[in-house]
Amino acid sequence: MTQRIYLDHAATRFPKPAVVLDAMRSYSQTEEAAAGRGAYRRSQEASQFIWRLRREIAEWIDAESEHEISLHSGGTAALNAAILGYLQPGDHVVTTAAEHNSVLRPLHHLAGQGTIQWTVVPVDASGRVEPTELLSAVRSDTRMVAVLHAGNVNGIVQPIREIGTRLREEHRGDHKPAFLCDAAQTFGHLPLSVRQCHIDLLAAPGHKGGCGPLGTGFLYASLNVHAHLRPTLFGGTGNNSESLDMPLEYPIALEAGNMNVPALVGWLAGLQDRRSETPAAEHLEASSARLRGLAQRLYRELHEIPGIRLIGQPEHVQLPVASLCIDGIAAGELAMILDTEFGIEVRSGLHCAALIHAALQSPDDGTLRISCGEETSDEELRRLVDALREITAGD
Incomplete structure (x- = not known):
């Protein structure tokens, strides 16, 4: 499995x-x-x-x-x-x-x-x-x-x-x-x-x-x-x-x-x-730095994959949340491929946000959303990138 x-x-x-x-x-x-x-x-x-x-x-x-x-x-x-x-x-x-x-x-x-x-x-x-x-x-x-x-x-x-x-x-x-x-x-x-x-x-x-x-x-x-x-x-x-x-x-x-x-x-x-024993504010500073580093790597890696269009990239990336689309593949289909063939679970659609997509110029069916957590590993990101490369290469 x-x-x-x-x-x-x-x-x-x-x-x-x-x-x-x-x-x-x-x-x-x-x-x-x-x-x-x-x-x-x-x-x-x-x-x-x-x-x-x-x-x-x-x-x-x-x-x-x-x-x-x-x-x-x-x-x-x-x-x-x-x-x-x-x-x-x-x-x-x-x-x-x-x-x-x-x-x-x-x-x-x-x-x-x-x-x-x-x-x-x-x-x-x-x-x-x-x-x-x-x-x-x-x-x-x-x-x-x-x-x-x-x-x-x-x-x-x-x-x-x-x-x-x-x-x-x-x-x-x-x-x-x-x-x-x-x-x-x-x-x-x-x-x-x-x-x-x-x-x-x-x-x-x-x-x-x-x-x-x-x-x-x-x-x-x-x-x-x-x-x-x-x-x-x-x-x-x-x-x-x-x-x-x-x-x-x-x-x-x-x-x-x-x-x-x-x-x-x-x-x-x-x-x-x-x-643990640290003040909440101190922990949040460390958490913010970790997430910012993940976000920068996520966007950098996605940018390097031919055929992917990133949706609404912030100027200053702070959270490892990215939306994308691939021409010719519906967001729901792309999510299903990642799940069934690669074991990668992401969300597709409009993400319960009815009004933002017009500004972001999302496709009508929404986007594929990738959202990492603080525990997301380098290996997990590598496997995501490899999977998307394989999908775009075969499109």
Whole structure:
């Protein structure tokens, strides 16, 4: 059997660290209890695990407090909690054509209902948004500006810090829109300080750079937006059970229902294992350097293969995510050939990003996306390049 080569890390990290699986198995077999649903020791310990995870996440994104972190079933759920919980009828939103459908679809839904208006700012041929153009779209009724940190189609990293700083300087006081950032591709990979970038709301899954299992995610909400976030899911929270009203305190207001404590325990173990005894910021600097080196090699090798067209290459490559096409071979067919004949797993299609492909000039059926992880070896990249050379030579 051909050895498996997994190059779809932008979808989810594989393999998950053994410490994650061991922590989940051990907890499920010996300690499992519903968090916040009992006064007995193990239920209280489950709650303590959750607060430890909040503190850990807060350190990774330079948040002021663990009380700014709510936990969700994924990045999509967290983004929906932010968008649907913050926006009100009559609001205006500014976003970009580079966004994932986890942002575009809820905004499209609200606009289709007549609840909000929205402006989608175009991006250049690499998928990058120009901050001046983005900020010029902000109006007096703009209540949110939503920009992803990095794209999942080609790894383009947006100028988040410049956007957040200028948004704060140019729109002070009550007229400042909330700045929402989707960090699905960068949490746990690249340094990102919510305070330095003046981010009000930031969402990410736990199963990519965070090393957690699927079905985990978080929403950071700065203290200044807590009073404006409304629950979007209603049910038990383990407290104030005599009241039919949802608690309004963040983060519990957005956490109705039982949490997946075994998964959260595994996520906590993964984050702690990644940085061992070093500060999260120090680990992220090392991770960023490793990924940048992988990205540069990936693009350099792909450039040297005749017959391959790279889609939307960033000027400064920071993440090892590349989209490509080969004339005469559909992206889905190319992915199938790599899988069945070479054991290489990559993704094909539009990658849940509806609007960016026009700017990138992708084929109608989308692109073949290669996304490496920090553990991707030189040998795996060599086998990918050899496979693509063989395919293009026989085309």
